[in-house]
Amino acid sequence: MATTSDIRKGMCIDFNNDIFTIIEFQHVKPGKGAAFVRTKIKSLTSGKVLDNTFSAGHKVDEVRVERRKFQYLYSDDMGYHFMNNETYEQVALSDNIVEHAHFLKEGMEVDVIYHADREVPLTMEMPQYIILEVTYTEPGVKGDTATNTLKPATVETGAEVRVPLFINQGDKVKIEVETGAYMERVKQ
Known part of the structure; x- marks a missing residue:
């Protein structure tokens, strides 16, 4: 049994007959009224993300x-x-x-x-970032590094990501898993 002062990112709690992990939290002490903890929690069984507010001192069941x-x-x-x-x-x-x-x-x-x-x-x-090889994309043109224009590319797992125009087939790219966003080209 833990209280709201023990809440931290990544903590797992039993809440509403489900197991949730804390994604974000913020301790709030308004000028008037009691303090509270505003949280964003994600269900480990269904994947749903909820916003929830716990009053200060509220007891939560921590799951090991x-x-x-x-x-x-x-x-x-x-x-x-x-x-x-x-x-x-x-x-x-x-x-x-x-x-x-x-x-x-x-x-x-x-x-x-x-x-x-x-x-x-x-x-x-999964890891926060992964490195995958581009298996298909339209050919890049020399000098296409000045703009922030993106084009579709298929990586070795079959996923499609948006990459800058200068990326060619066979290049390895670093991708942020959570958003699927291109981060950088990786030197081979």
Whole structure:
């Protein structure tokens, strides 16, 4: 049992018969009235994001979770298959647990978050940035670096991202997973 003063980013709580993780929080002390904590919480079971306000001193049930390193193997009609790097145990995760599956590449390391008491996988987290090779895009033209114009490109996982005009087929690009945004070209 924790109070609102213990709330921090990434903390998992039991709220409304569901498990949520804190995405953002802000302690607010208005000039008039009681203090409160404004939060943005995300359900680990459904992926829904909610805005919620807790009054100061409110008790929240903290859920103990464990992060385990897994390696992505493949996907089929049973789900996405991962292997634990230490125990070689394999687990299949369903579509609702795996976010940003279009960026998954064979051999990629991810974190699978487990409910520590029940030994149940709750969600899968990818690295913040990934490096992928562009498999198809329209050819770039020399001198197209001055503008911020973007063009569509397909990367090796089959996902489509928007890249600057100077990116060519075969280039490796760094992509932010959460937004799918191009960050930079990676030297080979």
